[in-house]
Amino acid sequence: MLLYLEPSSNGLKRSSLELITAARAVAGGSTITGLVIGATEEQLAVAGEYGLQECIVITGTTPQQAGNSNVAKIIADTATELGTKTVLFAANSTGKDVAPRTAVRLQAAIIPDCVELHGTTGAIEAVRPVFAGKAFQRLSSTTPTTVFTLRPNVFTAKKSDAPVQTAVRSKTVTIGADVRTTVVTNTTLNQGSLDVAEADIVVSGGRGLKAPEHFNLVEDLANALGGAVGASRAVVDAGWRPHREQVGQTGKTVSPTMYVACGISGAVQHLAGMSSSKIIVAINKDKDAPIFKVADYGIVGDVFDVLPKLTAKISALTSHN
Amino acid sequence: MNILVCISLVPDTTSKIVVGADGKTINPQGVKFILNPYDEFAIEEGLQLKQKHGGTVTTVTVGPPTAKEILQRALAMGSDNAVLVNDSNCADSFAVASSIADLAKETSPDVIIFGRQSIDYDSLVLPGMVAEILGWPSVTMVSALTIEGTTVTAERDIDGGKESVTTTLPCVISAQKGLNEPRYPKLPDIMKAKSKPVAERTPSAAAARTAVVGMTLPDSKRLNKILGDSEADINELVRLLHEEAKVV
Numbered sequence: 001m002l003l004y005l006e007p008s009s010n011g012l013k014r015s016s017l018e019l020i021t022a023a024r025a026v027a028g029g030s031t032i033t034g035l036v037i038g039a040t041e042e043q044l045a046v047a048g049e050y051g052l053q054e055c056i057v058i059t060g061t062t063p064q065q066a067g068n069s070n071v072a073k074i075i076a077d078t079a080t081e082l083g084t085k086t087v088l089f090a091a092n093s094t095g096k097d098v099a100p101r102t103a104v105r106l107q108a109a110i111i112p113d114c115v116e117l118h119g120t121t122g123a124i125e126a127v128r129p130v131f132a133g134k135a136f137q138r139l140s141s142t143t144p145t146t147v148f149t150l151r152p153n154v155f156t157a158k159k160s161d162a163p164v165q166t167a168v169r170s171k172t173v174t175i176g177a178d179v180r181t182t183v184v185t186n187t188t189l190n191q192g193s194l195d196v197a198e199a200d201i202v203v204s205g206g207r208g209l210k211a212p213e214h215f216n217l218v219e220d221l222a223n224a225l226g227g228a229v230g231a232s233r234a235v236v237d238a239g240w241r242p243h244r245e246q247v248g249q250t251g252k253t254v255s256p257t258m259y260v261a262c263g264i265s266g267a268v269q270h271l272a273g274m275s276s277s278k279i280i281v282a283i284n285k286d287k288d289a290p291i292f293k294v295a296d297y298g299i300v301g302d303v304f305d306v307l308p309k310l311t312a313k314i315s316a317l318t319s320h321n
Numbered sequence: 322m323n324i325l326v327c328i329s330l331v332p333d334t335t336s337k338i339v340v341g342a343d344g345k346t347i348n349p350q351g352v353k354f355i356l357n358p359y360d361e362f363a364i365e366e367g368l369q370l371k372q373k374h375g376g377t378v379t380t381v382t383v384g385p386p387t388a389k390e391i392l393q394r395a396l397a398m399g400s401d402n403a404v405l406v407n408d409s410n411c412a413d414s415f416a417v418a419s420s421i422a423d424l425a426k427e428t429s430p431d432v433i434i435f436g437r438q439s440i441d442y443d444s445l446v447l448p449g450m451v452a453e454i455l456g457w458p459s460v461t462m463v464s465a466l467t468i469e470g471t472t473v474t475a476e477r478d479i480d481g482g483k484e485s486v487t488t489t490l491p492c493v494i495s496a497q498k499g500l501n502e503p504r505y506p507k508l509p510d511i512m513k514a515k516s517k518p519v520a521e522r523t524p525s526a527a528a529a530r531t532a533v534v535g536m537t538l539p540d541s542k543r544l545n546k547i548l549g550d551s552e553a554d555i556n557e558l559v560r561l562l563h564e565e566a567k568v569v
């Protein structure tokens with residue numbers, strides 16, 4: 001199996017650790033190999049704890065320099081060399097961009113945005129949400145090699161009971177005249193704050209907050225929980241919050257460990273972006289609000305009254321621990 | 322500039338989804354089908370590129386004959402030509418990508434524009450697949466686009482930020498919300514579009530690479546513990562989150 005891994009400031013991205021964890025369950029004795037572009041030995045140190053047996057470090061270029069078509073070529077060439085039957089990507093912005101190209105190069109099927117993998121490499125069936133999470137499709141592949149992208153935060157990253165020493169080897173690639181797209185600048189907009197799509201806990205606010213200046217109530221709870229702030233489309237359209245925070249069909253898809261919806265009605269388009277969250281908490285003054293139907297826990301109450309109390313109690317609890 | 326816009330017919334998200342008798346697809350009975358919302362940005366971008374650079378806009382959909390309805394909407398918005406690749410069972414993205422690539426090979430567009438994703442199968446794979454089949458560059462999730470000569474500059478959304486990318490024509494683009502403000506077709510144009518021709522093609526011979534094993538509806542396993550707003554209730558919520566859900 002070949003896994004496309006991405007470095008982070010302190011090791012590997014969590015979505016990459018999720019890929020290694022998911023691979024262990026379907027490897028069936030075959031070797032789990034990672035491919036990473038430009039990572040240091042320190043960054044790879046964590047991989048062995050998750051059971052990564054082998055890792056190929058690509059040197060001589062960066063994903064930004066190489067562009068999506070060359071990254072796909074590097075991965076496809078490596079998969080061919082190794083005779084890989086399964087290639088895994090995270091369904092994040094890189095994976096979504098590069099995986100379809102890799103599949104075409106490998107003449108392989110692609111099954112995107114998977115939330116479950118069953119069977120073993122070479123004969124994996126995958127489950128993915130369709131129709132905005134209103135149904136699940138189970139798919140198999142009819143090609144010898146298959147490319148999967150895994151929805152982030154669904155496969156929980158767990159260290160292996162049998163840690164290994166990852167065998168690291170580097171491979172230098174030279175990208176010649178074949179550069180098709182070049183990334184000129186790369187800006188992180190929400191420096192210092194977590195992206196909703198990557199956060200483990202998301203606290204979202206909707207029109208029930210009444211005005212943009214009341215979002216401090218949502219931010220305070222998010223801070224107390226160590227989570228990110230999300231928003232409904234109604235408040236993004238009203239200009240209260242930036243589009244990058246929007247959760248839902250036309251915003252981000254999130255599946256955190258806990259999603260807290262504050263003053264959000266729970267329209268289907270909003271549910272489309274958060275219904276695969278592990279625990280859903282709703283705070284709404286209307287007991288018939290649709291959000292309660294998908295909630296694990298709920299408070300029927302006024303956000304202006306409930307949020308400050310809840311934040312204080314959670315802060316008290318977490319400072320004790 | 323020769324522009325190809327790819328659109329799709331999808332169930333409205335408010336539609337109730339019922340699994341069909343085969344256990345693999347949805348039962349279309351009572352489902353309202355619409356133009357995929359993101360594809361409006363793709364059509365609008367095509368029309369704006371034509372305004373700036375001249376040329377023609379061709380809109381294509383791979384789907385059943387009922388998809389003519391959304392092609393007529395594209396014509397009413399200002400698209401010059403419409404093509405239906407008549408394929409009623411196009412569940413596999415590779416087969417659809419091959420049909421679009423076949424058309425592109427024949428008509429040699431300068432740019433192919435998709436919506437960021439279709440809201441039915443949410444695969445987001447078509448732009449990259451079509452580009453790779455054609456050997457073209459692609460920029461997905463584009464929120465700002467300029468083309469000067471054959472130089473393309475695009476801003477794209479990435480996790481937690483934005484990226485500015487340059488490339489050259491011919492290329493494939495996928496349109497993110499915010500790229501433009503899609504126009505509403507005017508009533509006389511909607512009427513006129515109904516009599517405009519829609520060319521029909523047969524789908525690519527490429528075989529599907531995935532097979533549907535089954536389709537199921539989610540079983541709502543939510544706990545539904547809904548409390549009041551008293552001090553005691555809020556304490557209970559914190560306790561449940563801490564001891565039962567173990568998320569705090």
Ligand SMILES: Cc1cc2nc3c(=O)[nH]c(=O)nc-3n(C[C@H](O)[C@H](O)[C@H](O)COP(=O)(O)OP(=O)(O)OC[C@H]3O[C@@H](n4cnc5c(N)ncnc54)[C@H](O)[C@@H]3O)c2cc1C
Nearest residue numbers: 206207208232233234248249250251263264265269285303
């Ligand atoms: C094509 C399409 C795509 C869409 N995409 C998205 C999307 O990506 N994301 C998204 O979120 N929406 C999306 N929508 C919009 C969606 O349909 C809803 O309009 C939107 O989610 C509503 O936002 P809201 O819940 O904040 O507001 P409302 O529906 O107005 O709900 C506000 C809620 O706050 C509660 N409330 C009011 N005051 C208080 C108070 N003091 N205390 C507690 N509760 C209170 C009310 O009871 C109500 O339930 C889309 C719609 C369409 C047509």
